[in-house]
Amino acid sequence: MPTPAKYLLVGSVEAYSGKSATVLGLSHQLKLHGLDIGYGKPVGSFVKTSAGTVVEEDVQFITHSLNLPDNRIAPTLLSLDEVSVQKRLEGEDITNYQQLLVQQYSQIPRGNLVLLEGPANLSEGNLFGLSLLELAEKLDAPVLLICRYQSLTSVEGLLSAKQKLGSGLMGVVINEVPDDKLELVTKLLLPYLENHNISVLGILPKSDILRSVSVEELVKQLKADVLCRLDRLDLLVESLAIGAMNVNSAVKYFRKRRNMAVVTGGDRVEIQQAALETSTQCLILTGQLPPPAFILSRAEELEIPILSVDLDTLTTVEIIERTFGQVRVHEPIKIECIRSLMSKHFDLERLLSQLGFNPAKSRL
Numbered sequence: 001m002p003t004p005a006k007y008l009l010v011g012s013v014e015a016y017s018g019k020s021a022t023v024l025g026l027s028h029q030l031k032l033h034g035l036d037i038g039y040g041k042p043v044g045s046f047v048k049t050s051a052g053t054v055v056e057e058d059v060q061f062i063t064h065s066l067n068l069p070d071n072r073i074a075p076t077l078l079s080l081d082e083v084s085v086q087k088r089l090e091g092e093d094i095t096n097y098q099q100l101l102v103q104q105y106s107q108i109p110r111g112n113l114v115l116l117e118g119p120a121n122l123s124e125g126n127l128f129g130l131s132l133l134e135l136a137e138k139l140d141a142p143v144l145l146i147c148r149y150q151s152l153t154s155v156e157g158l159l160s161a162k163q164k165l166g167s168g169l170m171g172v173v174i175n176e177v178p179d180d181k182l183e184l185v186t187k188l189l190l191p192y193l194e195n196h197n198i199s200v201l202g203i204l205p206k207s208d209i210l211r212s213v214s215v216e217e218l219v220k221q222l223k224a225d226v227l228c229r230l231d232r233l234d235l236l237v238e239s240l241a242i243g244a245m246n247v248n249s250a251v252k253y254f255r256k257r258r259n260m261a262v263v264t265g266g267d268r269v270e271i272q273q274a275a276l277e278t279s280t281q282c283l284i285l286t287g288q289l290p291p292p293a294f295i296l297s298r299a300e301e302l303e304i305p306i307l308s309v310d311l312d313t314l315t316t317v318e319i320i321e322r323t324f325g326q327v328r329v330h331e332p333i334k335i336e337c338i339r340s341l342m343s344k345h346f347d348l349e350r351l352l353s354q355l356g357f358n359p360a361k362s363r364l
Contacts, residue, residue: 005038005110006355007141008170011118011132013157017148018175019117020058021210021329025342026144026351027066027115033352038110039063040074041117042101042135043125045081058117061330072110077101078128080119088127098129098138105139113355116141122164133164142170142355144201149177155189162198170354171199173346176206199354202346208259209337212236213323215282215305218261221323222316224284224307228296232303235281236331237261240320242313243271254278263316266291266308273298280304284320286313 010019010026027037044056056076063073077100078084087093105114116139118132119125125134136143143165147154154174162169172193177185182205190200216233219226226233239257243250243264251274254262261282262275266289275283276298282305285291291306299306309316329338342348352358 005112005114007105007114007116007139008355009116009118009132009136009139009141009143010146011122011143012146012148013121013154013161014148015120016326017146018173018204018210019146020062021334021338022144022146022173022175022342023062023115023117024065024329024335025338026346026348027062028339029342029346029348030113030115031066033348033357035113035357036072036111037066037068038072038074038114039066039068039116040076040105040110040114042074042077042105043119043128043130044076044079045120058328062117065335074110074114074116075104077104078125078130080125080128085127096129098134101130101135101138112357118143122161133168136165136168141168143168144170144351145172146175147172148175149181149185149206152184152189155192158193158198159196162196169198171201171351173202173204174200175204176211177203178206199350201351202342204341204345207337207341208238209236210329210334210341211324211327212238212259212334213320213327214331215261215307217323218282218284218320219307221319222284222307222309222311224309227285227291227306227308228299229303229305232305234331235305236333237281240317240324241275242317243268243275244313247271247274250274251278254280261320263313263320265289265313269295276302276304282307284309284316286311286316 010023012019030037039062041056041059077097122132125131145161147158158172185203193200215235238259241257241260241262243262247270250271255278258279259281261284262280263284264271266285266287272295284307286309288310
């Protein structure tokens with residue numbers, strides 16, 4: 001009878017902390033060490049229907065990126081959305097999800113180690129008995145917690161998580177630490193957490209590439225019309241600039257930034273022209289005023305998409321900033337970036353030891 005796989009539950013204090021990115025980077029390292037990896041996401045959030053079957057987009061993407069066979073993929077048990085919550089509250093859905101979890105996860109071998117992506121935060125999934133703590137307890141799975149660094153106050157969330165998870169918290173990864181805060185985190189936050197029995201397995205620097213969004217995603221979120229270069233929506237935007245000043249100030253401002261989306265009025269032709277001659281990935285025009293032909297022609301030549309939105313500047317900027325805060329790792333360059341960051345800044349051998357694997361023997 002095959003030995004049951006061990007589980008590692010990758011959770012987070014809050015949504016969009018970097019769970020999927022961590023899974024991608026960590027799994028790559030584990031495979032290099034010769035481990036047979038499985039993956040699953042019990043509680044889904046980005047769910048779509050394809051050919052009559054329910055597909056979790058993150059699961060589909062990660063399993064494809066890791067080239068996992070079907071027998072290494074654990075099923076998504078629940079799509080967490082308004083409809084599923086309403087059915088549960090009304091008593092229409094009486095499924096015992098914890099029992100289903102044990103049946104679907106514990107009794108089927110899926111390699112040496114199964115990486116499970118947990119809910120968005122510590123409370124999500126409670127209504128269905130599938131919160132992070134409940135998943136950890138039912139599967140006897142240690143938790144690797146991902147925390148996006150905001151400030152030193154991030155320690156509060158980690159201490160609270162330790163109170164709830166207890167010895168089930170194997171370690172934490174502090175993610176997106178700005179370069180000018182790395183020393184502070186390393187010399188102050190890290191020893192404090194270690195002294196409170198919270199193992200810090202990684203401190204990952206902030207990356208403009210990982211925080212970037214594709215022009216295609218901006219088109220989707222803004223419901224924008226693409227006026228030119230529909231073929232370059234794959235370009236990645238790392239920063240946002242607002243062209244509301246005079247043209248001389250705008251040029252100086254634009255030259256200090258890189259790979260930006262520039263938001264300006266459709267009537268601000270001189271700003272549009274200045275933006276096209278700097279490090280601009282897309283031009284977003286408000287007010288639904290079409291740009292002159294020479295602007296479109298120049299954008300075509302430089303391969304810079306121009307978007308038109310039926311929104312005011314403030315609303316446009318708010319949507320873009322929210323999109324930056326909800327970035328997903330679905331581009332090859334981001335996968336390479338997170339793999340590089342994890343190999344440099346994550347203590348894999350300490351993790352392997354805590355999981356009961358011999359780091360020396362598991363390495364190929």
